[in-house]
Amino acid sequence: MAKITLERLAHSYQKNPQRDADYALRPLNHVWEDGAAYALLGPSGCGKTTLLNIISGLLQPSEGRVLFDDVDVTTTDTAKRNIAQVFQFPVIYNTMTVKENLAFPLKNRKLDSAYIEKRVAEIAELIDITDELNKKASDLGAAEKQKISLGRGLVREDVNAILFDEPLTVIDPHLKWQLRTQLKALHQKVGHTMIYVTHDQTEALTFADKVVVMSEGQVLQIGTPTELFDRPEHTFVGFFIGSPGMNVLPGKVSGSTAKVAEHEISLPQNYQEHQGTIEIGIRPEFIRISDDTSGLLVDVLRVEDVGHYQIVRTQLITEGNTFAINVIVKEGVEITDGMRYLHFEPEKINVYVDSWLVSGGRDEEDC
Amino acid sequence: MKKTVNHKAWFMVLPVLLLVAFSAVIPLMTVVNYSVQDTFGNNEFFWVGLEWFEEVLHSQRLHEALGRQALFTAIILLIGIPLGIFIALNMPKHKGLWSSVCLVLVALPLLIPWNVVGTIWQVFGRIDIGLLGYTLASLGIDYNYTQNSLDAWITIIVMDVWHWTSLVVLLCYAGLQSIPDAYYQAAKIDQASRWSVFRYIELPKMKGVLIIAILLRFMDSFMIYTEPFVVTGGGPGNATTFLSIDLVKMAIGQFDLGPAAAFSLIYFLCILLVSWAFYTIMIHSDKEAN
Amino acid sequence: MSNQASVNHNRVSRSNWVVILYIVFLMLPIYWLINMSLKTNAEILGGFSLWPQDLTFQNYITIFTDPSWYSGYLNSITYVVMNTIISLVVALPAAYAFSRYTFMGDKHLFFWLLSNRMAPPAVFVLPFFQLYSSVGLFDTHIAVALAHTLFNVPLAVWILEGFMRGVPKEIDETAYIDGYSFFHFFRKIFMPLIASGIGVAAFFCFMFSWVELLLSRTLTSVEAKSIAATMTRTVSASGLDWGVLAAAGVLTIIPGALVIYFVRNHIAKGFALGRV
Numbered sequence: 001m002a003k004i005t006l007e008r009l010a011h012s013y014q015k016n017p018q019r020d021a022d023y024a025l026r027p028l029n030h031v032w033e034d035g036a037a038y039a040l041l042g043p044s045g046c047g048k049t050t051l052l053n054i055i056s057g058l059l060q061p062s063e064g065r066v067l068f069d070d071v072d073v074t075t076t077d078t079a080k081r082n083i084a085q086v087f088q089f090p091v092i093y094n095t096m097t098v099k100e101n102l103a104f105p106l107k108n109r110k111l112d113s114a115y116i117e118k119r120v121a122e123i124a125e126l127i128d129i130t131d132e133l134n135k136k137a138s139d140l141g142a143a144e145k146q147k148i149s150l151g152r153g154l155v156r157e158d159v160n161a162i163l164f165d166e167p168l169t170v171i172d173p174h175l176k177w178q179l180r181t182q183l184k185a186l187h188q189k190v191g192h193t194m195i196y197v198t199h200d201q202t203e204a205l206t207f208a209d210k211v212v213v214m215s216e217g218q219v220l221q222i223g224t225p226t227e228l229f230d231r232p233e234h235t236f237v238g239f240f241i242g243s244p245g246m247n248v249l250p251g252k253v254s255g256s257t258a259k260v261a262e263h264e265i266s267l268p269q270n271y272q273e274h275q276g277t278i279e280i281g282i283r284p285e286f287i288r289i290s291d292d293t294s295g296l297l298v299d300v301l302r303v304e305d306v307g308h309y310q311i312v313r314t315q316l317i318t319e320g321n322t323f324a325i326n327v328i329v330k331e332g333v334e335i336t337d338g339m340r341y342l343h344f345e346p347e348k349i350n351v352y353v354d355s356w357l358v359s360g361g362r363d364e365e366d367c
Numbered sequence: 368m369k370k371t372v373n374h375k376a377w378f379m380v381l382p383v384l385l386l387v388a389f390s391a392v393i394p395l396m397t398v399v400n401y402s403v404q405d406t407f408g409n410n411e412f413f414w415v416g417l418e419w420f421e422e423v424l425h426s427q428r429l430h431e432a433l434g435r436q437a438l439f440t441a442i443i444l445l446i447g448i449p450l451g452i453f454i455a456l457n458m459p460k461h462k463g464l465w466s467s468v469c470l471v472l473v474a475l476p477l478l479i480p481w482n483v484v485g486t487i488w489q490v491f492g493r494i495d496i497g498l499l500g501y502t503l504a505s506l507g508i509d510y511n512y513t514q515n516s517l518d519a520w521i522t523i524i525v526m527d528v529w530h531w532t533s534l535v536v537l538l539c540y541a542g543l544q545s546i547p548d549a550y551y552q553a554a555k556i557d558q559a560s561r562w563s564v565f566r567y568i569e570l571p572k573m574k575g576v577l578i579i580a581i582l583l584r585f586m587d588s589f590m591i592y593t594e595p596f597v598v599t600g601g602g603p604g605n606a607t608t609f610l611s612i613d614l615v616k617m618a619i620g621q622f623d624l625g626p627a628a629a630f631s632l633i634y635f636l637c638i639l640l641v642s643w644a645f646y647t648i649m650i651h652s653d654k655e656a657n
Numbered sequence: 658m659s660n661q662a663s664v665n666h667n668r669v670s671r672s673n674w675v676v677i678l679y680i681v682f683l684m685l686p687i688y689w690l691i692n693m694s695l696k697t698n699a700e701i702l703g704g705f706s707l708w709p710q711d712l713t714f715q716n717y718i719t720i721f722t723d724p725s726w727y728s729g730y731l732n733s734i735t736y737v738v739m740n741t742i743i744s745l746v747v748a749l750p751a752a753y754a755f756s757r758y759t760f761m762g763d764k765h766l767f768f769w770l771l772s773n774r775m776a777p778p779a780v781f782v783l784p785f786f787q788l789y790s791s792v793g794l795f796d797t798h799i800a801v802a803l804a805h806t807l808f809n810v811p812l813a814v815w816i817l818e819g820f821m822r823g824v825p826k827e828i829d830e831t832a833y834i835d836g837y838s839f840f841h842f843f844r845k846i847f848m849p850l851i852a853s854g855i856g857v858a859a860f861f862c863f864m865f866s867w868v869e870l871l872l873s874r875t876l877t878s879v880e881a882k883s884i885a886a887t888m889t890r891t892v893s894a895s896g897l898d899w900g901v902l903a904a905a906g907v908l909t910i911i912p913g914a915l916v917i918y919f920v921r922n923h924i925a926k927g928f929a930l931g932r933v
Contacts (some may be wrong), residue, residue: 077555079556089547091549094571095571108560371758372760373760375760376757377760379751379754383770386747386806387806387807391773394785394788395784398780454676456672457673459673467922470917471914471921474921475910475913476683480867480884480909481870482888482889483888486903486906487690490690491685495705499686529686533683589777590777590778592779614777615779619782631780632780638775
């Protein structure tokens, strides 16, 4: 087990990257704490697999260093890094039995056969596959196969980290949920550092202690699921996490007053004057819709009932542009014709300048 | 894929059936016809039963030709298949100009008319005007494929390896191309040795194409005619007279229709038997793969 | 350079050396043929030289001006093209039937077809000669084209069936639901989907018909004499005109080289008969 440090790490598939867009992974510094569970979350092509492959050593970064427990492993071969990886599609050795699959990494290290036998039995127990040990690995279903590839990583006691590259892609939906829970429990039991790449926020938020949100080769925010929900540091994070995502509206902020389309909202904090595009972010959970005319007037488009709650889709037309605003309302509340006014919870409003979060101060002097 | 039962599909197969009946069944019937008759010329035939078969089966000539043929095919398979796998493993993995060039050049010998292959090696091995023969001679090696049986054999084996190993290379290459990168990465992570990667990842994936390769190589080397005919004409003596060469000698050269026909049928049956075994294995592994 | 990168570099170049060595082994005899075709007979027989000292195109000129030579090429091309077309036309519906339906005796039929690919041409030499003579087709292009269907049709069916299996059956069903007739569907939707398969099958029919000597030599004498036969007969008749023989050989390699270039991206899959 190890702490993994990324130092000024960046990667470009081009020879001489000039612009930010030339980078598959833009420069970043980060420390992955020993024994924690991380998720790398972002849409397809955001650079998360590139980052994962750099950590596993399948890819050489073009800039920066990777350290395992303060040892520079940037140029160390994958085999010597002693990590485990579970791929998008199950990778198993088809001609071997489940047992032989699990024993394979240990056999390659020429370990004692009695030890191998014992260790394989332990791991099989741990991943709940003891009954299948003598079956041919190719006869199993996708979920079992993924368990085996995970098992091949766990079987090495001193493994530095376990990396997951969208491991549930080919798993049936009802097994997905089950495997996810098992994985979480497993992490608590074995305590390895785990890094889990996914584009699915539910997977990321349920699995990880800390989630790293990426977009276009850039790490936007690293934080706990609560932090990502309450204080998204970038409008993309706010929008990407949550269902529906955060509403982002153009506005003006002066002092402790925010203004959205002539509608004034008083904020609990004071803000400095900022250059650039100012936006107001508010999650649908923290907007109330009513017939109280002191709110922001919008057009209600439709109401969707999604079970535990309803989503009210509205739109605001200001300065010739149309902005969608989603509002979450508890189930059973009837939305009448007159309910066209939105009230924002001031505490939950985030202010963004050029898409990045800015914080305000309590007092005038802080500004 | 699940197939539907539809007996009307026979109509779609009908054209093939008629064509192959014309170009295979009728000639084959002629052969069967000859194999049970004898003639004194003038198109007068009379029934001799299985006499020709008995004669051919007991003839020294067939036994020797069959022995040479079996030895040749065995040597070809033993050299061609491992060499083909080895070359395929070293072929460039990623698409690009270099891999295209390699593919085209590697495939080239397969598209040379077989008699030209013979001509090329006939010339190449000559002591006076051939690069190979001349080089060997100037190194002081006594090499002459027209006089020495061993030299003739070596020449024909090298020629066949030259001509057909590329087929094995291309088949294995196709099999290797179908292995996703993740398998190699997983093997790296598991600290597998190069041999383990070959044994547990590459070989299982190549199994299907390898069976096809062995089947094709078996068939084609067992039927070989043109190339050795051009190079050695079956000689020196009868040293390189393989089954096809012997058969053509018998049928066209000596016009011994009866024995030639019996010979043909036994010959065909041999190939069919082995091919059937391979085919069964192939279908079986196809099913396993699905 | 980093440690790992240099290790990788060494491995790559070792692989490259293996391939390069193999290609050199393949090219040397071909080079020798080309070398010889550019020499005069006097030079060929007079002494040993790695490249032509007295470069001449006379051998090629001989071939292009002498009808008994160039008509050999035309004859070969004619029957090869005829064979390719016939093989594909009959193989397409059959391959479709094998890939989509189960019917009485299908498995035996399939193996029986394949068994023809396994038949030694030597077995068929005499009966073919008699058969085509008796129907008056001896020494015609169509005779050779039909004879070559013996091994090309089974092969075409096999390759096409492999490619067709890869096309999901749902596509057929959707097309029927959309009101396509079978013929229309086959031509407009299905054939474009297996275009590469058809290309590969055509390539193989072309190739095996082009390289075959025994049958084409037996079934022709003057009118439809193939280039392969022309070459073998010239060797025995006019003594040994090595230069012209070499030039003729070089010219037979060119069509093959051209065809490979066009199918290079499918060639590996094709040799695996669509079964990868």
